[in-house]
Amino acid sequence: MMKKIIASAIVLLALSGSSVLAHGDTTQQTTAKETTVEQESLRVINPRRDMVSGDNNMVLTFSAPEGTTVTIDVYYNTSVSNDKQNYVQAYDTIEVEIGALKRGWTEVELKKGLNKIDFTAIYKNGSEEVITRIIEVKDMEEVKQQVEKSIINTSSTEALKNIANTGGK
Amino acid sequence: MNRERLKTLILSILVIMSILFTQRIWFYSPIRILQSQDSFREKEIAKAIEVRNQLIAPEKTILSFGGNYYTVTSSNTDKVWKQSKKVLEEYFSGEPIVKATTNERYREARKLKSIELKFGENIPSILISSTFNTLDNKIVRDIKEINKILIPAFNRGIIYIGGEEDHLYEVKLEEYEDNRLLLDFIDDFSRKSHEKYYPLFADVNNDIIMPLSYNTPVPQIVVESKINVNDDNNIIEHAKGFFNENLDFVKTIKETSGATIFMYGYGEKGVRINNRGRLEYNEEISSLSSSNVVASLDTAIDFMLKKQQKFPENLYLKEIKNIQKDENKGYYFGFSYRVGGLPVEFHMNNMSHPIEIEVYGDNVSSYRSFIREAMKLQGVTDKSAVLLPQKIIEDHITLLKEEYIKDVEEEDLHDKEMIRNIEENISSIQMIYYDSLEENRMQLLKPVWKIVIGNRQYYFNSYDGKLLHSGPLE
Numbered sequence: 001m002m003k004k005i006i007a008s009a010i011v012l013l014a015l016s017g018s019s020v021l022a023h024g025d026t027t028q029q030t031t032a033k034e035t036t037v038e039q040e041s042l043r044v045i046n047p048r049r050d051m052v053s054g055d056n057n058m059v060l061t062f063s064a065p066e067g068t069t070v071t072i073d074v075y076y077n078t079s080v081s082n083d084k085q086n087y088v089q090a091y092d093t094i095e096v097e098i099g100a101l102k103r104g105w106t107e108v109e110l111k112k113g114l115n116k117i118d119f120t121a122i123y124k125n126g127s128e129e130v131i132t133r134i135i136e137v138k139d140m141e142e143v144k145q146q147v148e149k150s151i152i153n154t155s156s157t158e159a160l161k162n163i164a165n166t167g168g169k
Numbered sequence: 170m171n172r173e174r175l176k177t178l179i180l181s182i183l184v185i186m187s188i189l190f191t192q193r194i195w196f197y198s199p200i201r202i203l204q205s206q207d208s209f210r211e212k213e214i215a216k217a218i219e220v221r222n223q224l225i226a227p228e229k230t231i232l233s234f235g236g237n238y239y240t241v242t243s244s245n246t247d248k249v250w251k252q253s254k255k256v257l258e259e260y261f262s263g264e265p266i267v268k269a270t271t272n273e274r275y276r277e278a279r280k281l282k283s284i285e286l287k288f289g290e291n292i293p294s295i296l297i298s299s300t301f302n303t304l305d306n307k308i309v310r311d312i313k314e315i316n317k318i319l320i321p322a323f324n325r326g327i328i329y330i331g332g333e334e335d336h337l338y339e340v341k342l343e344e345y346e347d348n349r350l351l352l353d354f355i356d357d358f359s360r361k362s363h364e365k366y367y368p369l370f371a372d373v374n375n376d377i378i379m380p381l382s383y384n385t386p387v388p389q390i391v392v393e394s395k396i397n398v399n400d401d402n403n404i405i406e407h408a409k410g411f412f413n414e415n416l417d418f419v420k421t422i423k424e425t426s427g428a429t430i431f432m433y434g435y436g437e438k439g440v441r442i443n444n445r446g447r448l449e450y451n452e453e454i455s456s457l458s459s460s461n462v463v464a465s466l467d468t469a470i471d472f473m474l475k476k477q478q479k480f481p482e483n484l485y486l487k488e489i490k491n492i493q494k495d496e497n498k499g500y501y502f503g504f505s506y507r508v509g510g511l512p513v514e515f516h517m518n519n520m521s522h523p524i525e526i527e528v529y530g531d532n533v534s535s536y537r538s539f540i541r542e543a544m545k546l547q548g549v550t551d552k553s554a555v556l557l558p559q560k561i562i563e564d565h566i567t568l569l570k571e572e573y574i575k576d577v578e579e580e581d582l583h584d585k586e587m588i589r590n591i592e593e594n595i596s597s598i599q600m601i602y603y604d605s606l607e608e609n610r611m612q613l614l615k616p617v618w619k620i621v622i623g624n625r626q627y628y629f630n631s632y633d634g635k636l637l638h639s640g641p642l643e
Contacts, residue, residue, distance in 0.1 A: 055236045100566040
């Protein structure tokens with residue numbers, strides 16, 4: 001009986017292990033696809049997604065076809081309420097001409113709290129595309145405290161989930 | 170009777186006097202003379218060690234402030250090196266554990282607050298160790314050469330060393346004391362004005378850091394050759410030092426090219442000063458070999474201190490090579506220097522560094538120097554805005570692609586693939602002064618971006634982006 005239980009446990013473990021691997025594979029495939037497809041349009045390399053940062057300065061990296069003009073608008077959230085945001089443009093629009101490397105970089109200054117960054121690509125044929133990222137800037141201390149608190153109060157997996165959640169907000 | 174007494178008295182006084190004087194001559198004076206000789210020798214040794222410690226210094230240092238943000242220092246390296254030495258001393262004098270590590274570990278550590286020191290080419294670890302007054306320790310035994318050292322600011326008793334053939338090592342102290350030495354230093358540095366560098370090509374797995382804006386004005390500098398070739402007296406002054414200040418038995422020949430040759434005896438020793446002010450000294454040496462690189466460097470320093478009227482400021486050790494002539498083994502030392510805080514580079518057929526010296530045993534067989542000095546002129550320090558290296562790369566992408574095709578010998582490469590490969594292979598970007606060697610006096614040194622991609626190096630004028638020189642990596 002004992003042997004059976006152990007054997008089935010091993011089989012179950014092996015199965016769950018392989019599913020994790022398979023899962024990893026699919027994501028890799030999709031990213032590869034993404035790069036080939038997105039190469040021809042605007043792609044924001046950094047920040048890759050909406051995120052929380054401890055730094056007021058951020059370097060934005062993006063790629064677009066040669067000859068595209070990419071404009072960047074940064075908005076600060078002026079609303080005090082947590083549910084509703086009121087975004088106000090922070091400073092003049094930044095304009096970047098995309099050259100032969102098909103890349104653009106710029107450094108922007110963010111404010112504590114929520115920030116919205118709009119990347120607008122104006123392609124050679126006149127069409128436009130907009131990608132938006134929301135960046136939350138927190139004090140380093142705040143981020144640290146949050147992490148520490150979650151580590152003390154909850155299990156490690158939940159702590160990780162918490163961090164991941166704030167990252168995806 | 171009285172007279173006899175007086176005689177005895179005089180005689181005894183004379184005897185006492187003779188004893189006293191003999192003692193002064195034979196006991197006191199020689200010791201003092203010997204002592205002064207000793208202290209002279211000691212002073213000489215101390216001076217040589219001091220110079221050696223100045224010459225063995227990093228070529229450039231990179232400060233990481235964390236959060237993917239860095240700065241590169243080339244003029245402030247002294248300060249960074251001095252601070253780093255306080256931390257490194259423990260590792261060189263202690264008994265750390267040395268083990269191989271991966272590039273990933275190194276890169277992870279570099280992303281956090283840290284200091285990276287980059288040294289010249291093929292610098293033996295024993296030389297760097299000698300600046301900590303130790304020649305035999307764990308690091309010297311386990312790592313042959315040191316190209317770079319990475320010191321994490323959060324002291325956990327670990328540093329990383331890049332050695333020969335790109336091998337990476339983790340050097341770990343079993344016991345260490347917590348200190349905030351580097352952390353405070355880096356934080357202080359971040360508050361002062363500096364150029365910010367970022368890993369702009371991180372998405373293609375290249376850690377190379379580049380600035381997104383360059384606001385420090387870099388002026389052009391006017392220089393002249395140290396030896397004034399239009400003044401015969403000046404030429405003789407420079408040559409004399411190589412013949413014990415005496416040119417009585419030295420033949421002088423003037424070449425039609427404008428070069429002057431000084432030859433001693435049947436050519437055992439000779440000095441040639443060419444029309445640009447480049448000095449070359451050669452001496453025939455009997456069969457001698459050297460295996461001690463520290464002693465050889467000391468010989469080279471001693472030679473330079475004696476023969477050169479003035480040591481160029483900001484000189485540093487750039488390259489070391491093992492050399493062989495017949496059966497004899499020796500060392501080649503290449504030195505470079507900074508003007509206005511930036512390294513000076515040039516391209517000459519028979520010379521790769523401003524000072525080159527070959528040492529066999531305790532003799533110097535060859536010495537070449539081509540030193541330029543900044544001229545004090547008013548109103549010519551032109552400052553223009555500095556272009557960014559990524560913009561220069563973009564503007565010259567057609568040329569870079571052409572050369573890339575030549576190097577990989579593949580013609581039907583996709584454009585996108587080619588650009589990606591070029592981006593992946595950018596291995597170094599540095600602001601330097603480039604000497605185009607057109608003039609002996611009033612030569613304008615331009616600030617240049619030296620960019621290394623794959624096996625090629627490019628020198629672009631940082632003001633207008635024009636290509637000044639390109640060639641295979643030396």
